[in-house]
Amino acid sequence: MEWRKCYLDVILVPLVFLTSIGYHFWLWHKVRTQPHTTIIGINASGRRNWVNAMMKDNDKKNILAVQSLRNTIMGATLMATTSILLCSGLAAVISSTYSVKKPLNDAVYGAHGEFMVALKYVTLLTIFLFSFFCHSLSIRFINQVNILINTPQDPMSLVTPQYIKEILEKGFILNTVGNRLFYAGLPLLLWIFGPVLVFLCSLTMVPVLYNLDFVFTSGKGKVDANEINRDFV
Template structure:
């Protein structure tokens, strides 16, 4: 469901950006503005195309993730036979591919958010990036399970699990 929601959000943002590009973009003087000015027609078009490509690649990653998850849902219920090509290892590899594609789609989507603010100026990009880095750090880093000398099984409420 998360991949479907994010894919829908990505493609809606792509459609919105495409509508903005088609209504405001015109080529008059493509190379006369500097990068830091960032309001010339070439830079504005570069911003929109960059953001659009990030959201499109994010959509494709989410779509492939949905495809692999649907395939896993069908294959996980298939009967096991010795001559079958469908093994539990194959199904787990498909599920892992789906999760990796979902993670890549998330990263592309999260990276596109500061780029979306790039339209309005460099200060908003800096502030969004400054807040996005700790968020992504907390999403990626799992702190150790040992808290105050307790093991993982004691934290989970299973004190006798270690002896089993």
């Protein structure tokens, strides 16, 4: 009898996790081997060129550099705030009384025993907490770049353009990871109401991410793959 209630959760939800993990492993492989076909690889090359341009003519472009980095920090701050607010809301639901959670449980199509409800909320809390953690680290690294990019160039200085590029890439990689965790958590929010909605939402999200992550060109304007490969070594 218990299996009849939870078989959808046992089958569909792990399938959603495997689909998302498999897509991102494949995306990581493409970024490493064919970066010129992905938005992530092309953007990484563009950021390295941007750092060179900002530091080469720092006297004229220092304000532009600070404003650009500030906009990135604001975006990461927004995502971090949203993630921690979702965590707070989930924690409030977990600690609520039975009368508050009963309408949610009655609307569930699938298992809604005590163990399954706890598993749902703990999974969501873990994902959004890791998303908050990644965005917080991203803000830390980009804040460092915000200061170091205006450092006067000196032959004996340890703050070189290459060092700043590496810190900036760490910040953007963490920002990307935090965003992907957030995107993975959104379909799982529907798990509160049953696994079928999670599965359908995940099937919709993967094609959307694919169209956002890859560049489809006819051969014009492609970035040199060897140059971008150096960004991820």
